[in-house]
Amino acid sequence: MSQLKVNSIVPVGGLPAGASGGIIQVVQDTKTDTQSITGQTFVDVAGLSVSITPSSNSNKILIYYSISFGTSDYAVFDLLRGSTSIFQGGSDGSRVPCTFGGAQINQYATITMAGCFLDSPSTTSATTYKFQAKTPHQNSHNVYINRVKTDNDANYVIRPVSSITAMEVTV
Numbered sequence: 001m002s003q004l005k006v007n008s009i010v011p012v013g014g015l016p017a018g019a020s021g022g023i024i025q026v027v028q029d030t031k032t033d034t035q036s037i038t039g040q041t042f043v044d045v046a047g048l049s050v051s052i053t054p055s056s057n058s059n060k061i062l063i064y065y066s067i068s069f070g071t072s073d074y075a076v077f078d079l080l081r082g083s084t085s086i087f088q089g090g091s092d093g094s095r096v097p098c099t100f101g102g103a104q105i106n107q108y109a110t111i112t113m114a115g116c117f118l119d120s121p122s123t124t125s126a127t128t129y130k131f132q133a134k135t136p137h138q139n140s141h142n143v144y145i146n147r148v149k150t151d152n153d154a155n156y157v158i159r160p161v162s163s164i165t166a167m168e169v170t171v
Helices: none
Strands: 023-031 035-038 043-052 060-071 074-081 100-103 111-119 127-134 142-145 162-169
Touching: 023 043, 035 043, 043 060, 043 162, 060 074, 060 100, 060 127, 074 111, 100 111, 127 142, 127 162
Parallel strands: none
Antiparallel strands: 023 162, 035 142, 043 127, 060 111, 060 142, 060 162, 074 100, 074 127
């Protein structure tokens, strides 16, 4: 059996002016179960994280995410590399810096937020990307991952899915 292993493939004529490499590895995690997060302190979204080891400290990591959630009030989410927030809005007064957030629309509805972020971790060590969530308004409120607020067993109650994907991009 033969194997061909390469770090990159470049066309015979070379790359176009200004172009650089491409995607050299992809890792993904998908969360199909549910989770309830209570309170005003960020908590890990369990089972929704990826670890990737860049092959060069100059390469970048492209993160794609899609998270479905319900809430009893307001919900905010934060993207982290390890324990460091890496994709947040700015601080201004009492406003909550975060990657994204949402408010309850309907007790039987979820919100799905999807997006991407290009990170420069500057390392060749294993790097973990994950999300955390909280309810900023009151400690008694909840964020419901992959489920609606009123999660009774009925054929009109949905169970969505969430995922996070990390891709190493050569530069």
